[in-house]
Amino acid sequence: MVNEKRLTNEFIELVKIDSLSRQERKVADVLKAKLSALGLEVVEDEAGSKTGGTAGNIIGRLPGKAEGPAIMFSAHMDTVEPGIGIQPVLKDGVFYSAGDTILGSDNKAGICSILEALRVIAEEGLPHPEIEVVFTIIEEQGLLGAKNLDYGMLKAAHGYVLDSHGSAGTIIVRGPAQQKVEVHIRGRAAHAGLCPEEGISAIQVAALAINRMKLGRIDEETTANIGVITGGKAINIVPDMVHLKGEARSLQPGKMREQTEHMKRVLEEAAREFEAMVSVEIEDLYPEIDLGEDQAVVAAAVRAARNLGLEPKLEATGGGSDANIFNGQGIPVANLGIGMNKVHTTEENIAVADLVLNVRYVVEIIKESVKMLRVIPSST
Numbered sequence: 001m002v003n004e005k006r007l008t009n010e011f012i013e014l015v016k017i018d019s020l021s022r023q024e025r026k027v028a029d030v031l032k033a034k035l036s037a038l039g040l041e042v043v044e045d046e047a048g049s050k051t052g053g054t055a056g057n058i059i060g061r062l063p064g065k066a067e068g069p070a071i072m073f074s075a076h077m078d079t080v081e082p083g084i085g086i087q088p089v090l091k092d093g094v095f096y097s098a099g100d101t102i103l104g105s106d107n108k109a110g111i112c113s114i115l116e117a118l119r120v121i122a123e124e125g126l127p128h129p130e131i132e133v134v135f136t137i138i139e140e141q142g143l144l145g146a147k148n149l150d151y152g153m154l155k156a157a158h159g160y161v162l163d164s165h166g167s168a169g170t171i172i173v174r175g176p177a178q179q180k181v182e183v184h185i186r187g188r189a190a191h192a193g194l195c196p197e198e199g200i201s202a203i204q205v206a207a208l209a210i211n212r213m214k215l216g217r218i219d220e221e222t223t224a225n226i227g228v229i230t231g232g233k234a235i236n237i238v239p240d241m242v243h244l245k246g247e248a249r250s251l252q253p254g255k256m257r258e259q260t261e262h263m264k265r266v267l268e269e270a271a272r273e274f275e276a277m278v279s280v281e282i283e284d285l286y287p288e289i290d291l292g293e294d295q296a297v298v299a300a301a302v303r304a305a306r307n308l309g310l311e312p313k314l315e316a317t318g319g320g321s322d323a324n325i326f327n328g329q330g331i332p333v334a335n336l337g338i339g340m341n342k343v344h345t346t347e348e349n350i351a352v353a354d355l356v357l358n359v360r361y362v363v364e365i366i367k368e369s370v371k372m373l374r375v376i377p378s379s380t
Contacts, residue, residue: 002120002359008352011095011112015086015104021053021078021141028055028077031111031135035060038118040133047137047148057136057145059153062118064130066370072132072159072331073117073362074322075110076139080344094351103348105340110162111135113338113358120363128366132156136322139163143286146325158297158332160365161323167354168361169310170337171301175289175317175324176221176249179260179282183244183267185231186277190238199238200276202231206242209270213263222250223318224259251316253288286320287328289335297332300372304364308357313337336361 019027028044035042040060048056058077064070080102087098097103114133121128132154136145164172185206190199206229215224224247231242246263250256264280271278291298293314305312317335326333339354 001124002116002356004352004356006119007112007116007355007359008090010115011108011355012088014108014111015088018084018086019077019079020081020083021138022051023054024077024137025054028058028135028137031058031077034115035133038062038115038122040118043153045150045153047145047150050148051138051144053137055137057134057149060133062128062131062133064128066127066129068129068370069157070130070132070155071366071369072134072154072156072333073114074134074136074159074161074326074333075107075114075163076136076145076322077107077111078138078140079104079106079108080140082346090352093353094349096349097346099346101346102344103350105348105350106343107139107163109338109340109350109355109358112355113162113362116359117362117366120359121366126363126367127370129369130155131366132159139322143320143322143325146322149325151329154331156331158295159326160297160301160362161321161326161333161335162338162358162362163321163323164317164335164337165340166313166315166337167339168308168337168357169305170313170315171298171305172289172317172323172335172337173291173293173298173314174251175320175335176251177253177256177288177324178247178249178285178320179256180285181244181246181248181260181263182281182283183246184279185242185244185267185271187238187240187274189240192236192238196238200240200274201238202242202276203239205270205274205276205278206231206244208273209267212266212270214259218250218259219255221252222248222255222259224248224263247285249318249320251288251290286324289324289327291332291334295332296372297334300365300368301334301336303372304361304368307364307368308360310361
């Protein structure tokens with residue numbers, strides 16, 4: 001049975017530990033100790049040294065008490081700003097921050113759910129396959145912990161990230177691939193009052209190109225955006241340099257690549273018209289998630305939700321998470337809704353009831369995974 005008091009006390013403890021991206025050392029040490037106390041073999045990889053962080057990814061392994069492939073549960077340790085000195089406030093069964101910071105339920109609610117689920121299965125003596133726990137770093141700044149995880153340490157056949165919108169029973173089975181577009185436009189400087197005709201305005205090139213671009217909602221599966229524009233030195237100088245940063249993402253990688261090629265083509269055409277120079281760099285940020293209903297990772301989560309009287313919701317998302325990276329590494333991983341609201345704002349909140357339900361859901365997924373293994377016919 002879930003110990004609500006223990007769970008809420010642990011949530012309070014963890015959200016009060018400062019852990020901005022690349023500053024996860026304190027919370028990592030606490031979590032390593034907690035996992036070890038729960039009987040897991042715990043290691044820390046070298047992702048921190050590769051990314052300029054103070055800590056690496058934490059990987060814990062609990063030996064199985066049932067036959068079958070290992071299952072993974074994951075959450076990230078870092079939080080966004082403003083995230084220093086968080087003071088959680090409990091009001092009418094809901095956790096908020098004091099109002100001048102985020103709360104940090106993204107993603108410490110996921111961490112607490114995993115820890116309490118491990119305690120429940122130990123206290124109730126529940127059979128379970130080998131369980132791997134992965135707590136990642138720097139998720140909020142480009143999924144860098146998952147990207148630099150030592151995947152040779154993992155055995156899991158499939159897994160779950162606890163880091164999505166919606167309450168327990170929400171299962172993210174599709175997510176977009178994303179590419180970053182970085183652009184440098186070089187024109188020619190000139191005095192804007194004395195001889196503007198001798199200059200080539202990089203800002204005008206950028207403006208023409210952006211005006212011609214398809215941006216925003218491209219279709220039901222695809223989006224694109226130019227999010228950063230920098231350039232120019234003074235109001236009396238024709239600007240010779242502009243730097244743009246943008247992105248495209250789609251549930252269909254082919255559509256994403258078509259969009260970024262469109263953006264590149266439009267930029268090159270605008271540059272030619274002004275006789276300017278442009279360089280466009282396109283970088284893959286993460287791959288798509290595309291899980292089928294019949295895959296074990298989805299089927300177990302669906303059946304577990306129904307066992308708890310929840311209606312499972314198989315959804316697509318427009319955002320990225322560590323689940324994208326795990327799937328790209330060949331590990332089928334679904335992202336689960338955990339009931340956090342208004343994340344990345346000072347109004348962030350989560351209900352105690354959702355914290356408790358998350359734990360029950362994780363435990364039920366573990367139970368259901370064992371049941372499913374028992375009905376798999378042996379080979380002849």
